[in-house]
Amino acid sequence: MTPETLLHDDLLDGIRERAAGYDRDNAFFTEDLAELRAAGYLTALVPVEHGGLGWSIADAVRAQMRLAGAAPATALAVNMHLVWTGVAKVLRDRGDDTLDFLSREAGQGEVFGFGISEAGNDLMLFGSRTTAEPQADGGYRYSGRKIFTSLSPAWTRLGTMGLDSTSADAPKIVYGFIDRDDPDVRILDDWDTMGMRASQSRTTVLDGAFAASDRIVRRLDPGPNADPLVFGIFASFELLLAAVYAGIGARALDLAVASAHRRTSMKYDGRLLSQDPDIRWRIADAAIAQDAIEPQLLQVARDLDELVDHGPLWFAKLVGVKVRATETAKHVVDQAVRASGGSTYFAGSELGRLYRDVLAGVFHPSDDESAHSTVANAWLGPLDG
Template structure:
């Protein structure tokens, strides 16, 4: 089952589950807590293993299908979808690698199928090198493992993760410097700050994580790579799956905003004309503009997801395509939510309003890698070549 047209997302995210998750989203946002009930139900439904091969206990879905599911989940609770995204990134990277004959992340697949949660610990304050550099110290141990000391920011799933996938810089080995990608468990060497009090996406609980000599055992050290851009499949896997699933979440937000705006237009009545706002030419234009934007988001998502699944070769344009995918999805989603707010009127400005929450949630997309500056720089380099010294 590969075709999206033949894929039934309700099999993995039934309507009843979606409605329960949607019903909890406002409370999670207002209370600034992690959606524990959402995670419990998603784990029970096997959602943590949707990208894990069937032979290892998962659902064996493609990235194309996972994208559709994440859009559906984001339409119910964007913060829940974004939090789960970070777990799915690692299972997606494991799939990208295994599809190419590399089983370095088989333990991620096995753990996810068993209900374990994997978090994404890459972001660091002020580190615009992202995957290509790190301020976290990775110190080699005699047994071949590493200890990590540093600070990671925006660690989604902070209260609940079992394993943290991260990177650090080894500056002491004979072949240093090397970027080290590994996984650490939750121990006393990992401290989570209670500092997540944001405008939106509050349920992700993407808190700051302090590493004080957190140890990755030798079998959890996945790669040692030279700093800077690298063609290693792990780097491609992280970047491609991260951008794809982020774009999926924000596309889901756009669809939900469009649906809510349509209901608002049909249910509001003009005192001036006595007609529903759905009969107002200006409102109809806004709805049409939203739908036009949303319709354009779907083909690019499916095309890029399918290309990753089918191992298409875009050569030097891959990173430009992935950066562009995420950038377009976020900017389009934000524009759709902006229009939805105007269609629904002043009531949407209240924090208790679903559109008000979507408005706050969608802003977070601008801060994820690739941010607008990075996306434009990547695309310019792909088409014009690097800047001359």
């Protein structure tokens, strides 16, 4: 089943119709998630032998662009589950079965949350403010606060990490998975944001939450690390995230074109604004920018699927496509709003909602500063000293 067949127009129309209400009410996308689960979308990257669709990363990128065009917040939240199933695929494609348990459980209906981000942690995967306390049985107990935990009302498994500073070989960054029914997990009802409201990416508090030994998947040295798990997280996260924002840009451009064919100008004797040179320039400028994103995004995704060896340039390519997609989406939405007039300033406007949603792109890792540092290191080498 292709992305276009699974995410067919009737399904997306219903998701698009609900998006404004979820945003207005600051409500989770419960109905969307139920329909996507029923369609098998949460198993898109799960191998067929584990009950999934066996899609490629490029397939998932195309699908997420499509879903984001209907409901950005729904797509962003679903992304976090797809990221983990994507990591499992990236590892499996390279002969590493570490996350096969995750693929099997996702195929059985478990929903995975992404409990990595922490306030004030600009090291991201290379450091942690959360403590990971080793247990006698080989498991770990995690204590800390994870922010922007999308799918908060629905995830059943949470992939997380913390710093082990007490073992003989410490320090180590420890990656593991915990269960939602753990009594030492608290989810705060603190999601009241400008945009991406339906994602309900609430703060998750871990007060000694337990990951069993068979759910501890890595113990890595802090700092930059080319371990396949780190690469898998980085690649899946950046590509699928870029897909969401590329989808927002594509939808904004469509809305601007529709507006130009609907609105008229007194200055031009009642002619449609599609004939106004200024409006035409703005929409053309947005189209030129938007047109460059999808080919690059899909090519990098195909390279990941096909095990292309970009060596030390892989991380530069991944951060580059993320930053370019999010910044381009902001530009396209801005041009679309300017071309579509003051009605977009009203709360019920879809373009107005996209304007708020697209701003979230600047906060997702890698941010503009770290991306430039990554690219500079790849091309110029690290700073001296």
